[in-house]
Amino acid sequence: MSLPRREHQDRAADEDNRGVAISIDGLARSFGAQAVLEGIDLKIEAGSFVAVVGRSGCGKSTLLRLLVGLDQPTSGSVRFSDPVTGAAVAGAGRIMFQEARLLPWAKVLENVEVGLGRRRSLPTARAAASATLAAVGLEGRENDWPGVLSGGQRQRVALARSLVSAPDFLALDEPFGALDALTRIEMQTLLEGVWLDQGFTALFVTHDVAEALTLADRVILLEDGRVALDQVVDLPRPRRRGSVDLALLEEQILKAILGSERVRPEYEI
Numbered sequence: 001m002s003l004p005r006r007e008h009q010d011r012a013a014d015e016d017n018r019g020v021a022i023s024i025d026g027l028a029r030s031f032g033a034q035a036v037l038e039g040i041d042l043k044i045e046a047g048s049f050v051a052v053v054g055r056s057g058c059g060k061s062t063l064l065r066l067l068v069g070l071d072q073p074t075s076g077s078v079r080f081s082d083p084v085t086g087a088a089v090a091g092a093g094r095i096m097f098q099e100a101r102l103l104p105w106a107k108v109l110e111n112v113e114v115g116l117g118r119r120r121s122l123p124t125a126r127a128a129a130s131a132t133l134a135a136v137g138l139e140g141r142e143n144d145w146p147g148v149l150s151g152g153q154r155q156r157v158a159l160a161r162s163l164v165s166a167p168d169f170l171a172l173d174e175p176f177g178a179l180d181a182l183t184r185i186e187m188q189t190l191l192e193g194v195w196l197d198q199g200f201t202a203l204f205v206t207h208d209v210a211e212a213l214t215l216a217d218r219v220i221l222l223e224d225g226r227v228a229l230d231q232v233v234d235l236p237r238p239r240r241r242g243s244v245d246l247a248l249l250e251e252q253i254l255k256a257i258l259g260s261e262r263v264r265p266e267y268e269i
């Protein structure tokens with residue numbers, strides 16, 4: 001099932017846009033003597049899609065965990081605010097991981113309802129979970145057990161569980177990293193569709209620079225605990241995979257990550 005698409009530009013002006021603006025100031029996190037994040041300063045526009053890339057261990061997951069309140073910073077702050085009034089709002093973000101982390105003893109629909117927290121006892125919970133499941137292309141699979149689903153279908157359920165509460169911010173930690181190449185493209189298209197439709201602010205961690213450029217308005221490179229590159233991706237959607245524009249940006253970001261002398265010939269344009 002496909003979702004209705006709205007143009008990105010239209011969505012920015014849409015009063016129903018529910019994304020929050022995020023202001024990250026001097027955010028630092030150390031584990032013992034290891035300073036993982038050393039002072040991250042970022043302003044994230046409400047409803048934007050920001051990708052975070054960087055070498056393994058540079059602190060991408062640590063940043064996401066701090067943003068959704070799964071961890072506390074050593075210093076610095078994160079502020080979520082209403083884009084219209086500027087008033088601070090309590091962070092109501094959700095996070096999606098590389099593994100679906102479904103409850104094996106609960107059916108698909110119940111797994112989605114888990115995303116509602118205490119609101120799952122409301123009479124509207126079941127309908128909300130069904131509608132969200134349909135929006136991720138799993139209509140009719142409500143009563144399946146997670147064990148019978150493919151990896152891609154399990155990630156669809158995980159996405160539905162993240163979205164059912166209508167979050168204003170969604171953090172995604174390599175959500176498609178374990179999927180095969182074709183399923184990954186399908187999931188990227190699905191995610192872009194629900195993001196365009198629902199207007200939440202998205203922060204997406206990936207090792208795959210091409211994936212970041214396909215989806216994001218902005219690509220942030222983390223290195224040595226800081227933002228080493230902040231690249232705006234001002235290309236129309238849906239982006240054409242393999243286009244020259246994307247390839248040029250990919251080369252630039254890979255050079256920033258690997259160092260220009262270490263970019264292998266296949267990345268040269």
Ligand SMILES: Nc1ncnc2c1ncn2[C@@H]1O[C@H](COP(=O)(O)OP(=O)(O)OP(=O)(O)O)[C@@H](O)[C@H]1O
Nearest residue numbers: 031034036054055056057058059060061062063207
């Ligand atoms: N709870 C923790 N206790 C101790 N060290 C931690 C903890 N969480 C993360 N680290 C360390 O912080 C560093 C950054 O980890 P993080 O998972 O944020 O990196 P990453 O960029 O997401 O890596 P990858 O791309 O491999 O997933 C690593 O050296 C890791 O061992």
